[in-house]
Amino acid sequence: MSTISGRDEPGVIVLVGVRNPRLIPQGWAAVVVHRPGGRYRDSLRSYEVHLDGFLVGVVRPGRHLVVHTAPGPHRLQGRIDWCSSPVVAVNAEEGRSAHFTMEPNRGFGELVAAILWSHSTYLRLAPVFAP
Template identity: 35%
Template sequence: MSRIAVHRKKARWQDRGRDYVVFVDGKEVARIANGASCEVQVVPGPHAVQLRIDWCRSPELRVEVGQGETVQLSCGPNAHPLFAIFHILFVRNRYVWLRPAA
């Protein structure tokens, strides 16, 4: 069984009361609360993962998931709370960061 696991970094202020919506291959598969994690089952192979909150999103991240493997990802808000309005208005496609977990 192959999986994609996403851990959301706990934020003090930004988006702390709202969930990020997880999309795999363009389909909504989960929601992640502040400081929480989710794990979704996928078929082995390449997948596109993206997070969204309202009309803002992360860049799409392409991952290769092997048979029986769990790909670990982490995410969080890109903008400092004082600059959130700038991100919402001008760089909404990079509002959330998403990357392989360290």
């Protein structure tokens, strides 16, 4: 277990090294961020994943990131350079996993406009609901 914080205040507590969201330790919850592959835009870049304002990992195209954290309300955001996704509220439930997809919010043709004027909507971070 490690604490992620660059300040004197307590940071987000996450469990590092468990990559399977089905192996959630007792008393923990999982937040899983999926990033689809096969898209040209940002295909050579990793997206940062921030939980409660702290960097908890990166996700590359075609991969996913599993973050085990304490149950309860959290704030999730994706970032790349000075651009980001809107902050998404997550209610992490003990023993359960919450899944999200992170991808470019617009097509390749709108890339310049997204970088210059829409910094906080460059990425789309959307919940994935189980059927």
